[in-house]
Amino acid sequence: MIDTNLQTNKKLRNALEAFSFTGPSAIILFCVMLLPLILVVVYSFFQNMVVENSPFVGFSNYMRFFTDPDIFKMVRFTIVFTIGSVFLHLAVGLLLAVKLNTNINRFALSIFRGIFILPWVFTAAVVAVAWQLILLPQGILNSMFSVIIGQRVLVNWLGKPLIAMGTLIVVNAWRGYPFCMTSFLAGLQSIPESLYEAAQIDGAGRSQLFFRITLPQLRPVILSVVLLDAIWTLNLFPLIWLLTGGGPLSATDTIATFTYRYAFVDYQFGLASAAATIGLLVTMVFTVFYVRKQKVD
Amino acid sequence: MKHFISRRVLLVLLAIALIASPLMAQGQKEDESSVTTLRFLQWWATEGRVEESLEGLIAEFEAENPEYEVELVSLPFGETKTQIVTNHAAGTIADVVGLNPPWTREFYDLGILEPLDDYMANDPNFNKSDYFGASMAPINGKTYLAPYNTLSFFLYYNVDMFEAAGLDAPESWDDIIMAAKKLTDINKNKYGFSLSMSESAAGNGSILSLYPLLYAANGRTLVDGRYSVQTDEMVAAMNLLRTMSENGSIMPGTTTKTEPMVYEEFSLGNIGMMISNDGHVATLAQSAPDLNYGIMPIPTIDGSGKAELRHHGWDMGMPAKGKNKDGAWKFISFLHQKDNMERAGLEMMKNPSMYGIDAPEGASEKIVEVKGYFEEYAMVEELMEMPSASACWTELTKAGMQIVDGSKTVDEALAECQKAWDRILGQ
16 A cells, blocks of 8 residues: 555556646647647637737638639749749758768868858848849849840849749749758768768769769668758748748748738738648648658658 | 954845835936936937037927926838837827828728827917918828928939930920939939839838829829829839830939938939938038039929929827826927927928928028918828828839839839729729
């Protein structure tokens, strides 16, 4: 009897001890992360939570979201932008990582690493202002083309729907490749040198070394980076808002700019919450893949 | 053992200190509790001279009313609007807020604003009839704005460029088209006209350029109880932009440039004409003191009759969820005393919204000129009473973009905009 009590007490003490360690973090996580998410989902079922006594409207905000006249443009750009950005991040990141993983002078190598990582260092606001100055019709890029061609070039890089879509992908690729590059570089440095040596003894060329050893060895890193990058790109807001505001003519709208516009231009917070919930669901699909992949690894 | 005791003593002392410090702080707080802090959220003080002026006035208010202190919270123009809405939702809104008339109806619909009629009626120092009427228009019979500075939209023109081209100030829209064409020299980066039609800015194209043109043509958007863009005057305004665009007289980048960028190009002497509010008289005095420019009401379409001005204001309001409403009104009332308004007008280089205040001695020639226009021309403010105003003017900006870049005809773009307005307004 005494033994059972002692055991129960010990179990209780262990549980309390475990809770005392994890409890504060769990409470903070719940308040800071989970509670706002739950509230956004709840708000999406009310007309406009900012207004007092806002009525419950069921799925009406979701219906309004899916029947928005600009939704097709938003979905189109979100897909194109995410695929384009992730592809360019991957390609540029991999290329530069391979180039930086060579045995050249260590001092020169650290300088190049510093330079290549620069776009990642600046905040989105700085990047947006800098690129605006570059891309304006009277900006640096057109001036360069004017000098090369010998006549005045006045392309409005952010002012025409199709051109603006392409331009935003390039700007985002510039801003985002350093993350991929550093991840790939870490992955490359963990590939055993003996694999390359063995392959070279077997007569493998440079391209065979890359496609048969480097890429397969990097695959786990590439998959993780692609999933993370897709999640971040889907949710990207400040760069797009500051450069184009989702325009021209909603051509560069993503679910993030849509949500912001509903909330702070139209003041439809119920509708904004519905859009945010849809965004959350889409992001969760990628998150599930990512978490699964991490478990497998 | 000795060591153990000293640690215990230390712990006890620490515990006493921990318990005593909040109590001491509480005592200190009780001493200070007689002073109430009023928070004034606005964008005005992002302009250097305005900040100095406000700080001086606040110091005097605090000296006269020792029970209050005023905290000046300054944010950029667009950010101020967003913060007012989010702070209202969070219940942390300031006691006094700076307001722009087009925000009023939207804030009213969200329940953000407190009606000011009772405060105005019970204040012997405040007389509604002392103020320009444009900001005092009631919404459902109640007043929500206390007008402070009045601004309007004018045609700015570069006098040196006009003189070099042998041109006089335009008297009709045909004159504007002709002058814009003559002033344009692409190789020298000189353009006759520039405007902002960007969707990214808080206050974008249509309210900066299209509404001023519409009112200059004596047009309205509220016609027979329905908001409409398919009016003769709006079509004429869009045709003016289309013609200048086709002539190559508008500086490229209309769809991406924000208002400050247009202003910057004008201050550099690269633009012959722009439409902007007279608030830029003060900024040009600082950033481009040598720029030889003129400011005039936008002419009517054919130069006959009298144009009207699009009103713009720096006004004040009181949030419904404000915690110190009496103090807030006391502060608003202090700023609205005639001598304080006169002083602020001179220091801020703005025209106060009060009748009977002459342009102050020492005011710039342009301010005096603008003051004269306010007395001579009628000012129009429709957006103040328009529901979902910002969503609607953004749609009008999109129509303007399509017309300037030639992707739609004037009729097509306005029909599409009208459809969007009908959907947004449920009319």
